[in-house]
Amino acid sequence: MREMQMQHSAELNISDIRTISLIEQIDIDETGAPMNEIEAGDEQGNTVILKEDTEIGLKITGTLIQKEGLIRSIHVQYGDMEHTFHDWKNVSNETYYPDVALLPAKINKEEVLAIIFTTGYGTSIRESELKLLTENFRQVMSADPVLAVKSRLSYSATAEAGKRIFQFTLDGVTRTFEYIEEDAGFWLDQPALGNMVRYYVEGGILYASVPIQVSPGEFPVAVRLRYEYDGTAFLVSEAMYGEM
Numbered sequence: 001m002r003e004m005q006m007q008h009s010a011e012l013n014i015s016d017i018r019t020i021s022l023i024e025q026i027d028i029d030e031t032g033a034p035m036n037e038i039e040a041g042d043e044q045g046n047t048v049i050l051k052e053d054t055e056i057g058l059k060i061t062g063t064l065i066q067k068e069g070l071i072r073s074i075h076v077q078y079g080d081m082e083h084t085f086h087d088w089k090n091v092s093n094e095t096y097y098p099d100v101a102l103l104p105a106k107i108n109k110e111e112v113l114a115i116i117f118t119t120g121y122g123t124s125i126r127e128s129e130l131k132l133l134t135e136n137f138r139q140v141m142s143a144d145p146v147l148a149v150k151s152r153l154s155y156s157a158t159a160e161a162g163k164r165i166f167q168f169t170l171d172g173v174t175r176t177f178e179y180i181e182e183d184a185g186f187w188l189d190q191p192a193l194g195n196m197v198r199y200y201v202e203g204g205i206l207y208a209s210v211p212i213q214v215s216p217g218e219f220p221v222a223v224r225l226r227y228e229y230d231g232t233a234f235l236v237s238e239a240m241y242g243e244m
Contacts, residue, residue: 048062113135145225
């Protein structure tokens with residue numbers, strides 16, 4: 001694959017710009033099969049520890065639903081508070097147990113606990129879910145990363161002389177990726193977002209990475225979103241290209 005980076009220019013045919021598709025998010029088990037939500041109180045299984053951090057007084061447990069490969073009814077003990085969130089879940093594979101981080105207080109002088117769950121995974125699939133809690137267990141909302149990228153990104157795609165050329169423009173910056181036609185068994189009708197979303201924290205800052213997909217196995221580039229807390233919610237303050 002050969003990559004060329006350039007600033008947005010007249011070479012981009014505006015008539016060819018189309019909206020990036022939005023993958024529908026559904027609840028799946030580890031095999032990819034859809035499943036119904038379990039009502040609170042219906043769970044039958046063993047309690048497992050998902051995360052424990054004595055330094056910050058945190059312990060996260062849940063109920064293992066073996067047949068679904070999921071851990072549901074997540075119970076959070078944090079400081080002097082504790083609560084069971086019956087609609088929270090995580091896959092049962094220990095490799096994908098939740099990550100946690102404390103986001104420093106800036107406005108309300110109240111740290112926010114970030115818990116990053118994995119709710120589904122597979123070949124070219126990684127579904128993450130972010131939960132944000134204040135010290136008194138108030139849930140804090142955050143901007144949807146897929147919708148945030150969708151509103152900032154446009155593209156053009158061409159097929160010529162045995163090649164596929166994709167051009168993406170993100171907040172005025174354009175990057176171009178070129179593939180040989182045979183590099184993929186088939187190409188998506190339009191680049192897609194949503195099959196892989198990853199949240200992470202670096203230096204006390206919340207980020208989300210949303211790869212752009214052009215075929216079942218090809219993700220030429222990701223969009224990296226930086227979040228900032230305005231005292232009420234975490235909003236996207238910056239969008240940039242990131243490496244896969």
